[in-house]
Amino acid sequence: MDLFNQGDLFSTNEVRKTEFDLPGADVILFENFFSLEESNRLFNNLLKHTPWQQEQITIHGKNVDYPRLTAWYGDVSKDIQYTNTKSKMHVWNADLLFIKERIEQEVHVNFTRCLLNYYRDGKDSVDWHQDYKGAQRKNTVIASVTFGATRPFQLKHTTQKDFKRLDIPLAHGSLLLMQGATQENWKHKVPKTSRQIPPRINLTFRWVG
Numbered sequence: 001m002d003l004f005n006q007g008d009l010f011s012t013n014e015v016r017k018t019e020f021d022l023p024g025a026d027v028i029l030f031e032n033f034f035s036l037e038e039s040n041r042l043f044n045n046l047l048k049h050t051p052w053q054q055e056q057i058t059i060h061g062k063n064v065d066y067p068r069l070t071a072w073y074g075d076v077s078k079d080i081q082y083t084n085t086k087s088k089m090h091v092w093n094a095d096l097l098f099i100k101e102r103i104e105q106e107v108h109v110n111f112t113r114c115l116l117n118y119y120r121d122g123k124d125s126v127d128w129h130q131d132y133k134g135a136q137r138k139n140t141v142i143a144s145v146t147f148g149a150t151r152p153f154q155l156k157h158t159t160q161k162d163f164k165r166l167d168i169p170l171a172h173g174s175l176l177l178m179q180g181a182t183q184e185n186w187k188h189k190v191p192k193t194s195r196q197i198p199p200r201i202n203l204t205f206r207w208v209g
């Protein structure tokens with residue numbers, strides 16, 4: 001299925017690497033990390049076969065739905081406590097192992113878990129946050145893979161208000177690497193949009209030192 005055709009006259013299907021010059025962060029983008037055929041196949045499979053969960057967060061004593069659906073995968077099959085929700089941890093499947101192994105050829109890290117986010121339309125989003133807390137935040141490798149609609153991934157410094165914000169469009173088949181002290185010094189977000197856009201799936205493979 002040619003849902004997300006990249007058939008622009010000037011685009012190529014070659015992998016394109018961009019290293020961003022952000023103080024106190026190590027952020028690298030690989031466009032076309034997965035081919036169009038791979039990306040279409042993985043998008044369709046993940047959309048259909050993932051046990052998507054509607055998680056809730058408690059704000060002022062009220063349960064509120066996350067504006068997206070999620071699923072956790074990892075090395076162990078047990079329930080995990082993540083932030084203030086209780087998520088089921090699923091065992092890796094063939095598609096996720098394929099993606100994980102391809103990333104691990106580029107980044108020499110053994111990822112131990114992965115969070116899948118399903119943004120059904122422009123109303124789904126994730127607000128400003130840093131991944132992990134305390135000491136864990138200081139040394140992480142997060143490999144973020146996108147299939148489906150392109151959404152802007154925004155970065156802002158946690159304390160230096162005068163530092164320029166960054167807006168990285170994450171397209172179908174792209175890989176964004178966030179390493180070192182990135183989580184410690186920078187927040188990220190995927191904003192809502194009122195535009196009519198197709199769904200997007202994002203996978204964050206995670207390693208914590």
Ligand SMILES: O=C(O)CCC(=O)C(=O)O
Pocket residue numbers: 115117126131144153170188190202204
């Ligand atoms: O969807 C994205 O690009 C980011 C997701 C994210 O930041 C997270 O799950 O922690």
Ligand SMILES: [Fe+2]
Pocket residue numbers: 129130131188
């Ligand atoms: Fe995040």
